[in-house]
Amino acid sequence: MPNSEEEKNASSAIEDNAAGAEKPADAQAAETGAAPQAEAELAASETEVGAAADEEETEADPLDDLNAKLEEAMAQLEDYRDQALRAEAEMQNVRRRAERDVANAHKFGLEKFLGNLVPVVDSLEKAIEAAEQAGKADDPIVEGVQLCLKLLLDLLEKENVKVLDPVGEPFDPQFHEAMSMIENPDVEPNSVVLVVQKGYVLNERLVRPAMVMVAKGESPSIDEKA
Structure with a gap:
């Protein structure tokens, strides 16, 4: 009997030890199973955060695209505005040039006609001069020629034609052409002594220079022509 009781006690101790040994194993197993679950939850959270960020980026993309298109449209608008200006x-x-050309055409349209007309004026003046030298200034025909010449000169004046008859004036190479130089102590050197042929100016543009003779000076500024 004593042996049987000791055996029971020993068997009970072994069972208790076995039970005590099983409990840590279960706890360890529980801990081991909890770790993958936590990792899975962390991964899921990171996935959700990444998805939310992607969603935000996706929502921002249309605005960026609109801004880019707006900048492009503004650049094109500025380019079109520059082209329009x-x-x-x-x-x-072009309009100014056309207006200037029309004004010049109107202003100098008579230049060619005037160039053909002034020899007629020269002829009338020479005819009157010859009649006066012959003592026939009172002749009705001469008076008629004088009237025609006056009407013609009045018409030229209305068209802004200026007659150059520079007797006694300083020689001006822009409007005068020297035929020769002569001695004349009664006038200033380099001044016009005689007009051989009158000159004409249309709206300040020279049509024909006056042919003149010039008084000699110490330092003449023109070349003598034979």
Whole structure:
């Protein structure tokens, strides 16, 4: 009997030890199973955060695209505006040139006609001069020629034609052409002594220079022509 009781006690101790040994194993197993679960939850959270960030980026993309298109449209608008300003400036330049050409055509349209007309004036003046030298200034025909010459000169004056008859004036190479130089102590050197042929100016543009003779001076500024 004593042996049997000791065996029971020993068997009970072994069972208790086995039970005590099983409990840590279960706890360890529980801990081991909890770690993958936590990692899975962390990965899921990171995935959600990444998805939210991607969603935010996706939502921002249309705005960036609109801003880019707006900048492109503004650049094109500025380019078109610059082209329009250039075209307007060019049109203004063309209009100014056309107006200037029309004004010049009107202003100097008589130049060629005047060049053909002044020899007629020369002939009338020479005819009157010859009649006066012959003592026939009172002749009705001569008076008629004088009247025609006056009407013609009045008409030229209305068309802004100026007659160059520079007797006694300083020689001006822009409007005068020296035929020769002569001695004349009664006038200033380099002044016009005699007009051989009158000159004409149309709207300040020289049509024909006056052919003149010039008084000699110490330092003449013109070349003598034979």
